[in-house]
Amino acid sequence: MDAFTRFTNQTQGRDRLFRATQYTCMLLRYLLEPKAGKEKVVMKLKELESSVSTGRKWFRLGNVVHAVQATQQSIHATDLVPRLCLTLSNLNRVIYFICDTILWVRSVGLASGINKEKWRMWAARHYYYSLLLSLVRDLYEISLKMEQIAHDRAKKKKSSFQNPPEHSVADEETEWLQSFLLLLFRSLRSHPPLLLDTVKNLGDILNPLNQLGIYKSNAGVIGLGGLISSIAGIIIVAYPQMKLKIR
Amino acid sequence: MDAWVRFSAQSQARERLCRAAQYACCLLGHALQRHGASPELQKQIRQLEGHLSLGRKLLRLGNSADALESAKRAVHLSDVVLRFCITVSHLNRALYFACDNVLWAGKSGLAPHVDQEKWAQRSFRYYLFSLIMNLSRDAYEIRLLMEQESSACSRRLKSSGGGVPEGIEIGGSGGPGAPGGSLPQLALKLRLQVLLLARVLRGHPPLLLDVVRNACDLCIPLDKLGLWRCGPGIVGLCGLISSILSILTLIYPWLRLKP
Numbered sequence: 077m078d079a080f081t082r083f084t085n086q087t088q089g090r091d092r093l094f095r096a097t098q099y100t101c102m103l104l105r106y107l108l109e110p111k112a113g114k115e116k117v118v119m120k121l122k123e124l125e126s127s128v129s130t131g132r133k134w135f136r137l138g139n140v141v142h143a144v145q146a147t148q149q150s151i152h153a154t155d156l157v158p159r160l161c162l163t164l165s166n167l168n169r170v171i172y173f174i175c176d177t178i179l180w181v182r183s184v185g186l187a188s189g190i191n192k193e194k195w196r197m198w199a200a201r202h203y204y205y206s207l208l209l210s211l212v213r214d215l216y217e218i219s220l221k222m223e224q225i226a227h228d229r230a231k232k233k234k235s236s237f238q239n240p241p242e243h244s245v246a247d248e249e250t251e252w253l254q255s256f257l258l259l260l261f262r263s264l265r266s267h268p269p270l271l272l273d274t275v276k277n278l279g280d281i282l283n284p285l286n287q288l289g290i291y292k293s294n295a296g297v298i299g300l301g302g303l304i305s306s307i308a309g310i311i312i313v314a315y316p317q318m319k320l321k322i323r
Numbered sequence: 324m325d326a327w328v329r330f331s332a333q334s335q336a337r338e339r340l341c342r343a344a345q346y347a348c349c350l351l352g353h354a355l356q357r358h359g360a361s362p363e364l365q366k367q368i369r370q371l372e373g374h375l376s377l378g379r380k381l382l383r384l385g386n387s388a389d390a391l392e393s394a395k396r397a398v399h400l401s402d403v404v405l406r407f408c409i410t411v412s413h414l415n416r417a418l419y420f421a422c423d424n425v426l427w428a429g430k431s432g433l434a435p436h437v438d439q440e441k442w443a444q445r446s447f448r449y450y451l452f453s454l455i456m457n458l459s460r461d462a463y464e465i466r467l468l469m470e471q472e473s474s475a476c477s478r479r480l481k482s483s484g485g486g487v488p489e490g491i492e493i494g495g496s497g498g499p500g501a502p503g504g505s506l507p508q509l510a511l512k513l514r515l516q517v518l519l520l521a522r523v524l525r526g527h528p529p530l531l532l533d534v535v536r537n538a539c540d541l542c543i544p545l546d547k548l549g550l551w552r553c554g555p556g557i558v559g560l561c562g563l564i565s566s567i568l569s570i571l572t573l574i575y576p577w578l579r580l581k582p
Binding site for chain 2: 078090094
């Protein structure tokens with residue numbers, strides 16, 4: 077219980093737990109909706125989802141400052157590609173949080189003249205750009221890691237003599253694909269923070285893709301993606317060494 | 324900017340900020356009503372207060388576990404009175420949070436058959452007991468410190484040469500003088516006690532903060548349970564003061580009263 081208390085004392089920890097609940101409700105609703113006799117359960121899930129989603133806005137108020145600070149930190153990254161990607165990604169997050177705050181002001185009734193749809197689209201667009209840039213950075217890091225592992229393995233192979241056996245062109249292609257996938261698997265396994273960050277971004281990007289109409293999926297897919305990314309986020313908060321550091 | 328990031332990373336800090344905003348809205352709404360502001364603006368403020376209240380209930384989900392954990396830790400205190408007061412206070416807080424969770428479930432539509440009035444009254448009752456325990460603990464600490472201070476004072480007076488004049492001996496049940504102590508003597512004793520109290524509180528800011536906070540918080544359940552109807556203005560002001568004080572204890576951890 078002590079670990080749970082320490083986890084929930086952090087705003088991010090609590091927020092990710094609620095997020096996981098929200099997307100679980102979305103997924104369960106999608107699975108139970110077509111079934112007969114489950115209307116009450118589906119309605120309760122909908123109410124829970126909407127109240128948790130509304131309540132989470134309180135966790136996001138003031139996160140503009142967090143995103144500005146993250147932008148300042150990412151400007152100091154040593155490598156060019158991560159520096160560019162992370163800075164632009166964090167700038168997009170700043171704009172996303174500004175749009176989110178404006179939507180909050182509208183939802184509590186403080187200012188009624190705000191066009192909710194327009195600002196929601198803006199928020200979704202900038203969230204999408206920020207996730208896309210994070211994914212570019214992840215892919216860059218993965219490719220670096222794969223190069224490094226391939227280089228290490230080539231060095232190890234040089235020391236031991238081996239005659240490459242004869243094989244056909246088709247075999248060569250499947251072997252290339254197999255070794256590529258193996259290299260990808262090895263590089264992700266050796267660097268869990270990178271794996272977690274990639275999984276989180278991939279899970280998160282499904283929602284804005286659906287909202288912007290780029291890739292229309294259903295509530296089940298979005299719910300599953302959101303749940304997986306929330307679990308990855310919970311692991312990152314519970315074990316801070318799993319956070320992907322800026323090099 | 325760094326300070327805000329570190330402060331808002333604690334979920335309790337965000338909840339306290341929402342609490343301060345909620346009671347500020349309550350106070351503002353009362354002030355607007357008194358000065359005849361437009362009903363539109365009053366409705367907006369009331370709506371914001373309602374949103375804040377519901378949002379805070381969600382932010383507080385899971386606080387029961389925190390309160391139980393604190394109660395478990397308090398059971399190991401050495402002083403009996405402190406152990407009793409703090410443990411019972413945390414247990415009452417845990418029950419208050421549990422009732423609050425039930426109210427959230429009712430308000431958010433998960434359990435629509437919840438009797439909001441009954442559970443609200445229950446939660447305020449537990450909150451009141453917890454505050455009474457906190458104030459008892461504060462009174463006990465103050466009494467201990469006053470005794471310490473007065474014995475230190477009399478030691479200082481004794482060592483600075485000469486005996487202590489009888490009527491001026493403080494912190495005792497009166498010297499072996501006239502049994503029915505005259506009025507001026509009583510007034511002098513009372514004045515000395517008050518001065519001693521002021522000295523003790525001034526020398527221990529965490530204790531002073533805790534006393535003021537608990538005293539301000541006391542108005543809220545007393546008003547809601549109908550024991551002392553002070554009105555939304557006083558409730559809003561007291562709630563705002565206690566929220567600001569608890570935000571101060573979060574920003575400056577040395578201001579928190581340690582058992």
